[in-house]
Amino acid sequence: MLKLKHRPPNIMQRPRQMQILLLLLAQLLTIVFCDTNPGPEQKGKDEGPSHEHWGYTDQNxxxxxxxxxxxxxxxxxxxxxxxxxxxxxxxxxxxxxxxxxxxxxxxxxxxxxxxxxxxxxxxxxxxxxxxxxxxxxxxxxxxxxxxxxxxxxxxxxxxxxxxxxxxxxxxxxxxxxxxxxxxxxxxxxxxxxxxxxxxxxxxxxxxxxxxxxxxxxxxxxxxxxxxxxxxxxxxxxxxxxxxxxxxxxxxxxxxxxxxxxxxxxxxxxxxxxxxxxxxxxxxxxxxxxxxxxxxxxxxxxxxxxxxxxxxxxxxxxxxxxxxxxxDGNHVTLGDTLAIIFGILFGCTALAFIIYLLQQKKRQRLSTESGKKVIYKPATTMEA
Ligand SMILES: [Zn+2]
Missing domain, CATH: 3.10.200.10 (Alpha carbonic anhydrase)
Incomplete structure (x- = not known):
């Protein structure tokens, strides 16, 4: 699976946003394709009328x-x-x-x-x-x-x-x-x-x-x-x-x-x-x-x-x-993958939205102060 890597803080510009969007799209596609496990079926016949001596311990x-x-x-x-x-x-x-x-x-x-x-x-x-x-x-x-x-x-x-x-x-x-x-x-x-x-x-x-x-x-x-x-x-x-x-x-x-x-x-x-x-x-x-x-x-x-x-x-x-x-077992596997990637996708999307909001806020603040946008890590920015 593709993972969103941590980005250097001072390059959060539009091309980078496009890359992130592409990564999210890739994750979404992966979820779709991971969720296609098939299910089994069978049929058969059985048991004859034999009463000869045989058992299950020795199946030869x-x-x-x-x-x-x-x-x-x-x-x-x-x-x-x-x-x-x-x-x-x-x-x-x-x-x-x-x-x-x-x-x-x-x-x-x-x-x-x-x-x-x-x-x-x-x-x-x-x-x-x-x-x-x-x-x-x-x-x-x-x-x-x-x-x-x-x-x-x-x-x-x-x-x-x-x-x-x-x-x-x-x-x-x-x-x-x-x-x-x-x-x-x-x-x-x-x-x-x-x-x-x-x-x-x-x-x-x-x-x-x-x-x-x-x-x-x-x-x-x-x-x-x-x-x-x-x-x-x-x-x-x-x-x-x-x-x-x-x-x-x-x-x-x-x-x-x-x-x-x-x-x-x-x-x-x-x-x-x-x-x-x-x-x-x-x-x-x-x-x-x-x-x-x-x-x-x-x-x-x-x-x-x-x-x-x-x-x-x-x-x-x-x-x-x-x-x-x-095929519930197979479904279970597919569903598990879907859940994992769904959660990953959700977390990534949430982080992305938060990041965008912070970015906007920063842009607004810097515009108001007439200064260039300079990214700082959240810990120092919020201090
Ligand atoms: Zn049988």
Missing amino acids: WSKNFRECEGKSQSPINIEISKTVFQKNLPKISLEGYSLPETSSLNLINNGHTVKLSLPDTMTISSGLPHKYVAAQLHFHWGSKKSQGSEHKVDGTQYAAEMHVVHYAAKYGNMKNATTEPDGLAVLAVLFQVGPTDNKNYNLIFDKLQDISEEGVEVSIPGFDVNSLMPHRLDRFFQYSGSLTTPPCLQIVTWTVFNETVQLSEAQLHKLITSIKTDHDILDSNFRSDQPLNGRNVFSSFSAMLPSSRMGDKGHPAESGGDEQSV
Whole structure:
């Protein structure tokens, strides 16, 4: 950044004033250009039906599941600057997500995650090449709030991640779909920690203690599953990838939403400490990010435009409402720079105005006294 240097006191004449004005203008331009950090988005798919023995401590799964070392694995680290903006990517539309209270959903601890079964009346009706039918949703988390998500955005790992798994309607069921390259579509929601409970998740999180042991399941009444999702479904990243658990089938179209959802620290703590696998607490169930291997990651919005940096809620990164922008972190960086330079600009402008006023006063005094203008430092001038 350019800084206004201290000037020798006796040369405050018009050309110098012009230089200062140019410097101020340069600062203003810098503020404008510093504030253009982009925002990330993603998408993806997930979890297969495998119950073979595998765990998260040793993630060298390819010994038993060859496809886990394939070239299109998930999750990935989404590098925003490398995403491909696709203006025509349609908004994701969800149908049937508002379930009647009279319906019943199965919540199970399967030893790898907490999984909620979903009825086939829930669909992704548009936003993908064809219709997809919901099957289940589940969660990934870490041992602390600074880790837990599977997908990363510009290297940032989020507190947790939810995957809503769908299969292509044209294949009739999950089993048939898992043999097709476009068989699954997974919606990924990234979580951040906020100050208050996200009550939309209470129905699920209040039951976690009841399904602490592996294999235990409970029923919960139907609810509006839309309430678990970010508000902005039109901003996302999409790429072709795999299940993030063995057998790592490369059949998933991932959609990772730009806007994150907030959970309280207490809610995250419940997730981390309630679920057991083999009688041990399952405190981390995220796969490490996998090589992109030349795959494209598309974004539904221009991540390079300032207006795309925040979701419509604009919540702060570690506090606030129920949703946040994934790229909130990047926005935070840009905003911080903007604030710093804004303050610098403000101080410089103020100093400049004061200087001009003093200069005018001095000119007036010297005119009145019929003498030439001679600058003196303020300390001596005011004495
Ligand atoms: Zn998953």
